Amino acid sequence: MSEKTDYEAGLGSNALKNPQRIVFITKKTSAKVKGDVGKQLMSYPHVILREAIAFQLLVIAMVLVALLWDAPLEQLANPLLTPNPAKAPWYFLGLQELLHYFPPLVAGIIIPTLVVVGLIVIPYFNVNIQGKPLWATNPAGRLRVVIATLAALVIVLSVFRAWTVLVPTFVIGGLLLFSYPAPSGDRNSGQFLGSRPISWWVMTWFIVVALTLTLVGTFFRGPGWSWVWPWSSHGA
Amino acid sequence: MSEADKPTVKPEGEAKDSGGEISRRDFFNEVAIAALGVAGLGAATVTYRYLSPNVLFEPPTTFRAGNPDLYPVNSVTYITDQQVYIVRTGAGFYAVSAICTHLGCITQWKPEANQIQCPCHGSKFREDGTKIEGPAPRPLPHFSITLTPDGDLLVDKLETIKPDKVLKV
Amino acid sequence: MSTTPFNQTLDRLRDTRFWKSIFRRGPARTNRTRSLAIFGNIFLHILPVKVREKSLRARATYYLGSFSFFLFVVLSITGALLMLYYHPATPQAYRDMKDLRFVVSNGVFLRNLHRLAAQAMVLAVFWHMFHVFYRGGYRPPHEFNWVVGVVLLLLTLFLSYTGYLLPWDQLAFWAITVGTNIISAMPVLGKQVRFQLLGGNLVGENALLRFYVLHCVVLPLLAVVFIAVHFWRIQKDGGLTVPEDDERKN
Known part of the structure; x- marks a missing residue:
């Protein structure tokens, strides 16, 4: 730790013991501690519930389309005949x-x-x-x-x-x-x-x-x- | 913040650093990493060799195209199984690859346009394999064509020849 | 509190020794037990205990990342089921496709679902990336997670591409032929890389088997690892980015 730095870590934050990013120092700007983050919600149940609903909606949509629309299947692969036009996915x-x-x-x-x-x-x-x-x-x-x-x-x-x-x-x-x-x-x-x-x-x-x-x-x-x-x- | 609060922990290896000499830990670290590198390289080589098949069950590259009399003068005949055009002009025979030099699609001979056309990316060739238009980087190669002792045409797809060479019969 | 018979049953269940041995907490009604619900669970602890309300709004993500992951889950399940009726051999692979359509109960539905989810996942992953870009989500401290995201995009494309060959129909064969010929245009190494990928000079039996192994084992494993890192880093990098425009509004 011989190098002299322009900033000091805050009280009780031993970076070696407990590395955690608390400030960002970018060029031309002063160190900015993350300020007001506004209202916070508990992940359980708020995130879990939303993700569960999103998953259900997705599966319902997928199943409906899969019932109505058949995946294509062409002729058996034939190395001697290129289909015209031959298209990738x-x-x-x-x-x-x-x-x-x-x-x-x-x-x-x-x-x-x-x-x-x-x-x-x-x-x-x-x-x-x-x-x-x-x-x-x-x-x-x-x-x-x-x-x-x-x-x-x-x-x-x-x-x-x-x-x-x-x-x-x-x-x-x-x-x-x-x-x-x-x-x-x-x-x-x-x-x-x-x-x-x-x-x-x-x-x-x-x-x-x-x-x-x-x-x-x-x-x-x-x-x-x-x-x-x-x-x-x-x-x- | 006082001096005492500042982190003074140093990695143990550095603590006994005595100018120039490497510590026992550093030495073993380097040896271990080098050993790992050698082992990794060896494993990669062995895996690479394992992944390259030594025996392939792929179709032979030489084929008989039958008697020359089967082909009328000034005709282009596509040999479906071999992906080769047998072209007979007044001067003689030559064999042109049907595999597009762009990305390996199989071209088609269009008699109405007198062109060889690729269905994938729209390259067009003359019957001698030279490009008319499209993204193909090279003309279609000519394969070696010879006569067998019993008078059949023999095409070798491994051997490409100059396009001005024709087989006179 | 719990009055309905369902809730009463649930409460009784929660009181059993077995339930407690699994979850090690009471019902998640206080912030303490709700926190425990997240970090006491090996699957959920990848999430933060609290999130900003601003990053939960639909506009913040449109759940595109979630949808990508859910599609991966759907693909894993349908894929594992499809493997039961599939032989990576020519021309048996194609016959298996026909069997799935005409012989196996609900086989056609599973194949449809797998293919549809694959297409949707490519779409969702691309959309997710563009959305994150326009929200400025790549900015520090998220820069490494952006890179992980790019890797996941490539993995998605490779997964989709290797799966494309497996039905062994004309569509599959020629798409892979064209695709692998592009690789051989690479200077110096191209021909060798193509030979290794196909296990030969032509798209044949070896190529099908190699693509099958890549599609069903190697790439999904890699994807799981990178997905885990991706999710974990969201939390470690301090949650989702909220652009300044959104920050100023209320």
């Missing part, structure tokens, strides 16, 4: 849609790895923890970065002709630019969007792209992965 159809545009190494390995790594590191970056609005500091400089990033994305996606990624990117990019605070006075419509941090924008972009890809892969792709409308009958 719905939650991988976004990935399959990406595989249509990008080489397998990019769409199958690099992008998913980046997504997982990106998710894991979210809580380890101060910019995400503080969650300051994107345009709060140096808006003009950030606008340039945003426009450059969006332009690069649009170019890359256009080169690969990844239209189903490009369209949601346009929508989110458009909203992002729209949220840029106008120099003269406040805009009402931009208030919610204008106060969003960078992490919010990236995650929202990711969700909208993933949702679009999954929906397109599920409903709009027919034989040979060509575009079909869900209401037009195909295959047969």
